[in-house]
Amino acid sequence: MPVRPLRAVPLLALLPLLSACATGAGGGSAEPAEPSPPPADPAVVLQVSEVGGFTTPAMLAGRLPTATVYADGRLITDGPVIAIWPAPALPNLQLHQLDDGGVRDLVDRALAAGVAETGDLGSPPLADVTSTRFAVRTGGELVTREVYALGVGSAPGRELETGITEEQAAARARLSELVDVLRNPADALGTDRVTGPEPYRPEAVAALVTPYVDVEPAQPEQPWPGPELPGEPVAPGVTCVTADGEAAQAVLDAAASASAATPWTSPDGTRWSVLLRPLLPHETGCADLIAG
Template identity: 30%
Template sequence: MTIRAFALVIAVLLLGTACGRADDTAQATAASPVVGDDEPVALWQLEDGFVPPGWLAIRPPHVVVYADGRVVVDAARQLRLSPSEVSDVVSALDKDLTGQPPTATPHPGAPAVADVPTTMLGVRAGAGKMREVRVPALDEIGGAYDKQLYEARDRLARLAQRVTAEGQEYTADRVRLVAEDATGRTGKVRDWPKDVPVPPQPDPQSPVRTQDLSGQAANAVIRLVPHDKAQPFNWPVFVDASGARLALSWRYLLPHE
């Protein structure tokens, strides 16, 4: 073999190796999103539905998987996955949601259901934006959508069960305080807790106010505003300095919020 022919063979081999590495990198990028640790790479949450306005304001995502492996369920329980587990979850969800429209439409003949939440399923593959698919009444009308959507939800449901069983309590140094108008409500009314700010009311027509807090104000909310996890709709009523009656609740903010 001549020197020129030998050099040509080496060049071809190097090119093939480079292409193979490029393919491997592309596949790894698709399965392992390159984003900040506190950025969600998989998401399952409920939107809307016939629930009190305050609950719509305070309801957390049901499941959030973060790039660093942390999984938080209902802003209450957390567990950390290994990098390979995160990659598996993202790859599977990406496959489930590929080709789905932003809002899914039930198959012909599916029953109409009103006043129920819309399920939002999301996945971030590679360095792209979160792909979000909204599915109205997914939990109420089984079989009305492509099976991949049910598989995506069930995949995250199994993860939520694992986090709830094996994980630890989720806490944070930031909270979301929600106040709902309680004018005319009977029962015990408490004095406004010291060091807890009254959430502003940007919309006079809305019965709900929200404020995200950190530091001393967040600590005051955690200490002084009762939080009954067993009865999430049982909000204590307080009266502020103006005489307004407001039912209060709060939850820990998630890393990306």
């Protein structure tokens, strides 16, 4: 999934809370109101995602980033995937909370891993695999770097893959290690600096919709509880709707007893395949899934 353009914001925003004292008619000072906690900051400062590769248009649009770090310390990662068919209807997203300084630490590690560098990382002679895109915001500037087939030729000491030099293999290894750090932040920063992980509960869910194709064994139908299907086109043969608020809750509840192969039915009996894509804190709807 392409990385969405990120907002130009300071890496860590200082949010001062101001209170004013009012003087009453009798000359006394009123008690200052309790300050409200600052809202969560959905500004992305570091993200790793897979782009391209050979798959369906719905899978391309619905692909989730490997890891996303926000300015307020939230880190959302993809979690382990259970090896069953059909797969669960919802992906396993995990939410970590970093302590003060954790975001800066991870950004520093990204820069040390070479995300801001521009050297050639080689191109293994493989077809139809993904590229790993790294994006980091530092000094108000967004820097990105893509690596084709990152898992190939990223282990110095082993026999080099065709098209990969020793220097390139070492550079790939540093970036691979960064991915491991983001997926396991407590191992890298220490358990006292990371809270979680816990399941990520989205406030909105996008549904990528295609006509249903029968599978074997046949799957039980389930009424679609969200916005009217099929929605608006977002890719060849794929439409999309976004559920938020109570509709999102209804979809999440229904998805708990569904699978990726569930035929979802409209009130008129039409059956649909629905790829459920939880929206991340900086995303608002279907347009974010196709924004380049």
